[in-house]
Amino acid sequence: MFEGKLVILRALEKEDLGILKEWRNSSHVRKSTREYKLLNMINQKNWFESIHQSNPPKEIMFGILNKRKKLIGVTGLTYIDWKNRNSEISIYFSTKNWQTKPEAKEVINLIVEYGFEELNLHRLYVEIFSLMKENIKLFSQIKFIKEGELREKVWRQNKWWNTIIFSKLASEYKK
Numbered sequence: 001m002f003e004g005k006l007v008i009l010r011a012l013e014k015e016d017l018g019i020l021k022e023w024r025n026s027s028h029v030r031k032s033t034r035e036y037k038l039l040n041m042i043n044q045k046n047w048f049e050s051i052h053q054s055n056p057p058k059e060i061m062f063g064i065l066n067k068r069k070k071l072i073g074v075t076g077l078t079y080i081d082w083k084n085r086n087s088e089i090s091i092y093f094s095t096k097n098w099q100t101k102p103e104a105k106e107v108i109n110l111i112v113e114y115g116f117e118e119l120n121l122h123r124l125y126v127e128i129f130s131l132m133k134e135n136i137k138l139f140s141q142i143k144f145i146k147e148g149e150l151r152e153k154v155w156r157q158n159k160w161w162n163t164i165i166f167s168k169l170a171s172e173y174k175k
Contacts, residue, residue, distance in 0.1 A: 007110070009062040009075065012061050021039050023094050025038050028096045032092070056082050057080060058080050060077045060080070061075070062075050062111075072095070074091070075091040077089060077124075085120065085123065089112070091107060091108065091111070099137065099138040104138060105138070108139075109142070111124075112168060116174075121170065125166060
């Protein structure tokens with residue numbers, strides 16, 4: 001468990017899968033994820049089992065709890081490349097406009113600390129769809145560096161959107 005002033009990160013449990021499925025199927029979460037179809041419990045259970053079967057892990061996921069110990073979101077490291085020591089950050093909350101809340105910055109700071117200090121990773125990155133202006137603003141505010149833009153990579157809301165890659169290196173974190 002990792003504890004901040006506003007949130008606690010803990011391992012995901014099987015009991016969380018029902019609510020995670022609801023959140024992943026909600027329009028405010030779906031528009032920012034790579035998932036293109038609605039998920040059912042079979043999908044959720046298969047995903048949950050897959051993240052616990054690979055060794056070394058390709059994904060390390062956490063439930064985000066508020067101080068009342070209520071599950072309010074999910075974060076983690078995905079696409080972990082142990083040889084090159086880099087990983088993508090994954091994050092979503094149950095509520096809309098979560099990017100403006102102080103909990104969002106704290107969660108990202110906790111997962112960055114875990115990635116660099118506990119796992120000794122070298123680079124953490126996010127791929128943000130250009131329609132997600134709030135996410136772009138959030139990661140810019142916490143000093144992630146824009147690396148580049150992939151043109152018309154995702155189809156959302158009947159339109160092609162670019163994706164933007166932001167990253168932070170271990171050396172930048174330690175400053």
